[in-house]
Amino acid sequence: MRVHICAVGRLRKGSERDLIDDYLSRFEKTGRGLGLTLGGVIEVEDRKGGGMGAEADLLRRAIPQGAATWVLDERGETPTSPDFADAIARLRDQGRGDLALVIGGADGLDPALRSEADKAISLGRMVWPHMLARVMLSEQLYRAASILAGSPYHRV
Template sequence: MRVTLCVVGRLRAGPERDLIDDYVMRFDRTGRGLGLGPLDVREVDGKGGGMAAEAALLRRALPAGAAVIALDERGSVKSSPAFAADLARWRDDGRQDLAFVIGGADGIDPALRADCDGALSFGKMVWPHMLVRVMLAEQLYRAASILAGSPYHRV
């Protein structure tokens, strides 16, 4: 199952980019044997136009037929093992593509959010959208590690 992060904004070189690149590499390496991956990050330009314009760009970036999960403060809060179980379920249900949507500074357009198959939250606090990318990439790697029985995730 291919996994895509569809995100608003372009991340320049720096610590966040380094972290994302590292977790993408780790996910790809760990997930390959589990039928997960590759992990692709698709950035869309978030300059001007507001949430509706961002939503149009995000929709174009989504793989056709993908299950789409919004990263949104109103979404479900899950444990890492529960998130890993969700990934395994989507994969085992025969999904070819899974996409996560991360909006810009103002969030995700309500119409796009309503069209998503689900929503995930990293808690009640609002996080900078650039850090959410890092957190999601790490959680995807963690989920693959859990499914692989790796000691990375310790309870």
């Protein structure tokens, strides 16, 4: 199953980009034998200032056709890392070809896009800057693959 991160905003070179690249590289290596690959990181940017609605339209176009869609949203469920890994494995085992993980911009996600998603997940009860959310999501993808592989990376 290909995992895609669809996010608002362009990430420049720097420490966040380095962390994301590192975790996604680890995810790619660990996930390959588990049937999980990185479909890519798709960045969208509303240059016309249309707000959340315009960002939602760009994100919809970035989501692969037929993909399971999970949005990151502070109102979503807060799974444990093992629960997150299990949910990914269930999609894979059901034969889903793609999973799109969607991160909104600074103002969050358009409510209509949020309601269209298959699942809403939260990285915790605090609100995180969307660029840091990418880092945390990338780490959780690597952690999920490690859990599914039986690696000692995740400790309880």
